[in-house]
Amino acid sequence: MIESTRRAVSRRRLLGGALAGGAALAAGGALGGCTSRADARRIDTDDRWRQFEGTTLNFISENTAPTAAIAANLQPFTDLTGINVNIVTLELSAMVQKVALDLASGQSQYQIIYADPYQVLAPYSKGLVDLRELADDPTLPGQSAEFGDFVPVQMDAAGRFGDDGKVYALPYDCPTMIWHYRKDLFDKYRDRMAAELGFDPMPGDDSTWEQYLALARWFTDNADEVDYGSGHQAKQHDSLMCDFSNVLWAYGGDYFEGGQEIGRLGAVDPGRCTLNSDTAIEAARVYQRLLDVADPASSTWEWDGLGAAFRAERLAMCINWHEYAADNESVLPGKVGYARLPKGPSRSANHYGGCGIGISGNTMPNERKAAWLFLKWATDTGTQLSNLSSDAGGGTPTRQSVYALPEVRAAEQRPSDMPNMLTASAVEQAWQPENSGLRPKIPMWNECDTAMYTQLSKMLVGDLSPDATMREAAERFDRITARGWVAAG
Structure with a gap:
């Protein structure tokens, strides 16, 4: 692979050794202390983002560009919530095996899961949380109406399985x-x-x-x-x-x-x-x-x-x-x-080859709420904007609102400090329902x-x-x- 001077990361290639404050980006293996079934402790606070301060979550992901960018700049999430996140990245097939074993165990070694639509979402949707319940929980930030900000084809393909309206994952990456x-x-x-x-x-x-x-x-x-x-x-x-x-x-x-x-x-x-x-x-x-x-x-x-x-x-x-x-x-x-x-x-x-991130159904009540805070932050407009300019690579936004930002629109033309946005015209056409594959x-x-x-x-x-x-x-x-x-x- 020819080295990029921007150290850009392709969809299935992750730069090794990336560490972020509060996160350990590992190549696999067990995470210390993550097998306990004690629920996360909730703090009595009016700040909906900090009510699970001190919690540690584990996120298992394929080694993708968005995960590389998030791992390299996770400190803002820890500062916002007081939650620490350990990130394990693996080749897709190895990741799927670990997810399957974890879901079958009844435990939740990994509370947050990179939900490939074909190898995780389709076979294991019953093991994932319906995110609508968390999005509309008045004690948590967010609401399910925000799901409409995601590109519609991606919301369906990466987030749903079946026509019952349930949402098992939020669109996280969108290679096309x-x-x-x-x-x-x-x-x-x-x-x-x-x-x-x-x-x-x-x-x-x-x-x-x-x-x-x-x-x-x-x-x-x-x-x-x-x-x-x-x-x-x-x-x-x-x-x-x-x-x-x-x-x-x-x-x-x-x-x-x-x-x-x-x-x-x-x-x-x-x-x-x-x-x-x-x-x-x-x-x-x-x-x-x-x-x-x-x-x-x-x-x-x-x-x-x-x-x-x-x-x-x-x-x-x-x-x-x-x-x-x-x-x-x-x-x-x-x-x-x-x-x-x-x-x-x-x-x-x-x-379209995108994937979403979801939450294991084995998580305890407070633990899954803490996991929801990470999902919301990781797919938020500000985080996706930051990922576009990350020195560690970063994917392309899945939220429509990001594409409307003036600085993102400007980056569609050279010179661009967000070079993935040079494809914006092509992918916006590709994501129309009549053009999506x-x-x-x-x-x-x-x-x-x-x-x-x-x-x-x-x-x-x-x-x-x-x-x-x-x-x-x-x-x-x-x-x-x-x-x-x-x-x-």
């Missing part, structure tokens, strides 16, 4: 896949490409995947500044499913019938898989063509590898998470542009994800045709969902 392109090269060759290709090459609302394919070929053949026109995160990994899904949805395919609703609110029984539909098969054919003209190393890259290759000036464009903008700007200042993804016959679909929020998604990227990998090495890939993937999905998931039942 958009089009990264070398604006300097597009500007340089724009007229020539337009004449030779027959369309305006500049990424915009009318850009299509077929045009993206033509642009990839053109840059590979004609631009000496880069080695290839495009690259993909096509390693046999979750990244391959993410990359392919954008094309699947754009061409009118989906994993299940009613896929957008299942992506927003979730389902225990999603019905039969629809990957064997004509539209899904056509999407697989297009995706195969995209990889045929991309950098051959694409099959070895996930999101970090792709981002590094783009910053190394190996590629003219790629599809990646928008939060790589900070890294791009530090290495290629002023040279990168951003747009929502190309459209297919159905729509433009931009994969949501994978199925089902308890069995982890197995389905593995089946999807395994089959796609076989297609990309020539072992399976696109038709066979999608038919076999659909069969595997149906076998997986037929087994159900006991934790959700």
